[in-house]
Amino acid sequence: MTAVEEAVAAVRDPEIRVLTIADLGILRGVAEEGGRVTITITPTYTGCPAMDVIRRDVESAARRAGAAEVEVRTVLSPPWSTDWISETGRAKLAAAGTAPPPARTRPGAVALTLTMRCPRCGSADTEELSRFGSTACKSLWRCRSCREPFDSVKAH
Structure with missing residues (x-):
């Protein structure tokens, strides 16, 4: 490089x-x-x-x-997708308290997010508070276990 x-x-x-x-x-x-x-x-x-x-x-x-x-x-084509976030990037998001978007299991699959794992305690007992978070590409969630709010990068 x-x-x-x-x-x-x-x-x-x-x-x-x-x-x-x-x-x-x-x-x-x-x-x-x-x-x-x-x-x-x-x-x-x-x-x-x-x-x-x-x-x-x-x-x-x-x-x-x-x-x-x-x-x-x-360049707008092909359009960006959260699939393009690197594994290092996903780890950095989680370490900073932001839930990374779920990885797709196969190309073109539609991600269905029923819940998001808390980046602080790992609990899946979370709830979406608002589809709109601190930026347009994030939503706001709260963990019911540790009670902490957190951002989640919206999958697309």
Whole structure:
């Protein structure tokens, strides 16, 4: 991995600060040719308010790593899916107290979430308080066992 690729992959998501854009799976590629770098990203959903900040941070990281000319491209197809969150990213979410989305057992399967395991105590005795959490891509849950509220990344 080049210095530019490492720098870009390390950019943090502005809404879920424990994840990098590589952990989240929105970094699609980094192509370097001479002093020109083209970085391809995909938003978690169309109209994601964090994309302007991500574009700026990605460009800054690439320039700090030595890229003379930087182009950041947004690609919408195929659309991002929570399946793209890396195992490292899922572990980071859980460690930070946010329930990661359930992994799909096969491609194209629809995830049906009846309950979410509490990232603090592991109990499945939880309830969804609100479909809308601290960001548009999260919902708010509460554990009935340890009584703690927690965010959960919505599967899609």
